[in-house]
Amino acid sequence: MKFIVFFICVPFVYSELHTYITSYTGINGHTIPEFFAVTTLDGQQIDYYDSEIKKLIPRQDWIKELASTDMWNEDTEIRERVQQIYKNNIHHLMERFNQSRGVHTYQRMYGCEWDDQTEDSQGFDQYGYDGDDYVALDVKKLRYITAVLQGVITMNKWNNDRAQLEILNQYYKHECVYWIKHFLMLRKVDLERKAPEVSLLQKDPSSPVVLCHVTGFYPSGLTITWLKNGQDHDEDVDLGALLPNEDGTFQRTSELIIEPEEWEKNQFVCEVEHMGRTFRRILTEDEIKSNTSKF
Secondary structure, eight states, X not given: OOOOOOSXXXXXXXXXXXXXXXXXXXXXXXXXXXXXXXXXXXXXXXXXXXXXXXXXXXXXXXXXXXXXXHHHHHXXXXXXXXXXXXXXXXXXXXXXXXXXXXXXXXXXXXXXXXXXXXXXEEEEEEEEETTEEEEEEETTTXXXXXXXXXXXXXXXXXXXXXXXXXXXXXXXIIIHHHXXXXXXXXXXXXXXXXXXEEEEEOSSXXXXXXEEEEEEESSSOXXXXXXXXXXXXXXXXXXXXXXXXXXXXXXXXXXXXXOHHHHHHSOEEEEEEETTEEEEEEOOHHHHHTTGGGO
């Protein structure tokens, strides 16, 4: 496993397996910032801290309500302490690796994954130095391991701290999964407030292909129906795949192949049903023109 990637930029994918990850990165030299921390839920960044701003910043609307709580202040203080610890640790590691100059990085990535169907969970806790593995916690055996000689001192020291190992054991067995469930609930409540955005799109005025594009909806259950003069119309209709958006919502497109002169003589409507609500867009030249820029 390589640690040199500073930000975890995993596209959000709808899955029954959820991940909650916190990463710390310390950098020596004259870099700005010299320390930053990122937390992600299912690959989506939810908070950020660095040594310049010196405060924890919420990255999602649904987590902003926590920003004024004691917990948020405690998390900020934790990152401030870790910032100083990492600054000291880099100097110790440079000595251990016989280095006297240059830019070096010290990183930690820890968290857990949870299957919301089986309730199975698994924790992970890994440290890296200059992009290579340094020390990692075997969560099942509750022992640190290392693949490099320079990591043996740290490994032995941490393995002898049984009290800290038990704290980590409780975190990965219970607390980490609790936070996954809690944040998923907050995100779900926020996403369910959002109504689908429905647009009729066309590449150019002479194209026989009209798209009914629906985006920004959650949960994923949604139907798109084309109506011709008030009746269901499924001729020359192609329903596209359900796709995830980066914010956790979804998008879907239904394609209708029809000559412009036909829809000018008849009324075609794209009807969308989601969570007991119905949204309609009537196929007209003005409706399509107003959405040309979205194509």
